[in-house]
Amino acid sequence: MLKLNIDKVFDFVPQAEIYGMKQEMEGCNALLYNRQGRGSDFLGWVNLPSSLSAGELSAIKKAAKELQEVSEIIVVIGIGGSYLGTKAVLSALTDNFDWLKTKRKYPLILFAGQNISEDYLHELFKAVKKQDVGAIVISKSGTTTEPAIAFRLVKNAIEARYGKKKAARHIVAVTDAQKGALRTLAGQEGYQTFVIPDDVGGRFSVLTPVGLLPLAAAGIDIRELVRGAKDMEAATGPDVPFEENPAALYAAARTALYRKGKKIEILASYDPKLQYIAEWWKQLFGESEGKEGKGLFPASVTLTSDLHSMGQYIQEGERLMFETVIGVEKAKHEVTMEADEADLDGLNFLAGKRIGEINRMAELGTMLAHVDGGVPNIRIELETLDEYHIGALLYFFEKACGISGYALGINPFDQPGVEAYKKNMFALLGKPGYEKEGEEIRKRL
Ligand code: PA5
Numbered sequence: 001m002l003k004l005n006i007d008k009v010f011d012f013v014p015q016a017e018i019y020g021m022k023q024e025m026e027g028c029n030a031l032l033y034n035r036q037g038r039g040s041d042f043l044g045w046v047n048l049p050s051s052l053s054a055g056e057l058s059a060i061k062k063a064a065k066e067l068q069e070v071s072e073i074i075v076v077i078g079i080g081g082s083y084l085g086t087k088a089v090l091s092a093l094t095d096n097f098d099w100l101k102t103k104r105k106y107p108l109i110l111f112a113g114q115n116i117s118e119d120y121l122h123e124l125f126k127a128v129k130k131q132d133v134g135a136i137v138i139s140k141s142g143t144t145t146e147p148a149i150a151f152r153l154v155k156n157a158i159e160a161r162y163g164k165k166k167a168a169r170h171i172v173a174v175t176d177a178q179k180g181a182l183r184t185l186a187g188q189e190g191y192q193t194f195v196i197p198d199d200v201g202g203r204f205s206v207l208t209p210v211g212l213l214p215l216a217a218a219g220i221d222i223r224e225l226v227r228g229a230k231d232m233e234a235a236t237g238p239d240v241p242f243e244e245n246p247a248a249l250y251a252a253a254r255t256a257l258y259r260k261g262k263k264i265e266i267l268a269s270y271d272p273k274l275q276y277i278a279e280w281w282k283q284l285f286g287e288s289e290g291k292e293g294k295g296l297f298p299a300s301v302t303l304t305s306d307l308h309s310m311g312q313y314i315q316e317g318e319r320l321m322f323e324t325v326i327g328v329e330k331a332k333h334e335v336t337m338e339a340d341e342a343d344l345d346g347l348n349f350l351a352g353k354r355i356g357e358i359n360r361m362a363e364l365g366t367m368l369a370h371v372d373g374g375v376p377n378i379r380i381e382l383e384t385l386d387e388y389h390i391g392a393l394l395y396f397f398e399k400a401c402g403i404s405g406y407a408l409g410i411n412p413f414d415q416p417g418v419e420a421y422k423k424n425m426f427a428l429l430g431k432p433g434y435e436k437e438g439e440e441i442r443k444r445l
Helices: 015-019 022-034 054-070 084-093 118-127 145-162 164-170 181-189 209-217 222-235 246-259 272-289 311-316 355-372 387-408 416-429 435-444
Strands: 002-005 073-077 108-112 133-139 171-175 192-195 264-269 297-302 321-330 377-384
Touching: 002 246, 002 387, 015 246, 022 246, 022 387, 054 133, 054 164, 054 192, 054 209, 054 222, 073 145, 073 209, 084 108, 084 209, 084 272, 084 387, 108 118, 108 145, 118 145, 133 145, 133 164, 133 209, 145 164, 145 181, 164 171, 171 181, 171 209, 192 209, 209 222, 222 387, 246 321, 246 377, 246 387, 264 272, 272 297, 272 321, 272 387, 311 355, 321 355, 355 377, 377 387, 416 435
Parallel strands: 073 108, 073 133, 133 171, 171 192, 264 297, 264 321, 321 377
Antiparallel strands: 002 377
16 A cells, blocks of 8 residues: 655664554554544544445435536635645646646536635636536535635625526535534525534545545545555554554654654655645644644655755755655656757766656655755655555555654644634624724734
């Protein structure tokens, strides 16, 4: 499914020290199953891949097909965990230039509700004017401001285009089973709905309808995605010894480095298709671990591009970070470097080589340079970019995050800090009930 290599950590933390964390890591993994740890009400993701039934997947695929039938473009509305998983998987598995296609088998997926940019919304509405549009609105709480703003506008636009009755066929809501404004609205308007389980937090929800419905609508093979995750669930279970459990080993290596003073983990990849996997990963780890004054700061780079920007800092700046690299063994397509008679750029020595091989050598050379510069390296190797391997990778990170969070001594499954900006924003916007805070905040601006 994936290969984990932590050898390049041992120059910084002795191998024996990491393998000496066996009991601790197995204990943290056990807490995810015996539900004795903090935040244990939110552990529904742990068994999610193996508990998803064929019936549930079929229902998702059916709804996706119905939406495909009425839409050339589907706007996926959500923020944080309610959109990043979809964006990550789509970016990893679709053609880089998919958006340029004029004829397509599946609807084009566009996103809204993850920013409050006026120009973004204006440009989105302009872009979708001529094509049939559907929407998948996703919010567990059903009250998050950014997607609620976008959905109000998208809903009105769809109703204006198709009429109120027909509009319901163009909209699917994914939300809480009972509570929240979106659940109430979906009931009133007669939207088809899917449920985000109570015990699955947003950033762990990609394998629920939150991710699976839009991905299925985009033509992604969600059964394979879940199969990969399910195999990783088995490979990281509570009975798997620490030495054989890749998620526990990764958790141990990053925890050991943190305890040695490394404060930043940089997720690096050598393919732009993985850029949004890194964005998803940043939310997963950042929101899970960054609390109580603790936690590794998750950052990301896409290489070799960022070697020409962040590379200098990584090589020679403050020695605060380590790198976790996602490598991909096999590219899907073959492109070979060509010979040139004049050879003015001096690159004929590369003639006949696959571009992937050149990328690979850049990757290995960079790894050694960074290790020599004092940056420990963890490697995660995927055989190829397909649904199965991406499913395995997502679950691997989720499991490692749960284990690491418990090793850090925090509750990995809440996000109390996210409320602070909301309170100030509501006060500044004059939301009823926030009048007093509004006065105080204005004085501070
Ligand atoms: O991980 C989380 O729970 C959050 O980041 C949420 O995903 C995000 O805030 C969106 O919340 P909601 O789905 O309730 O709109």
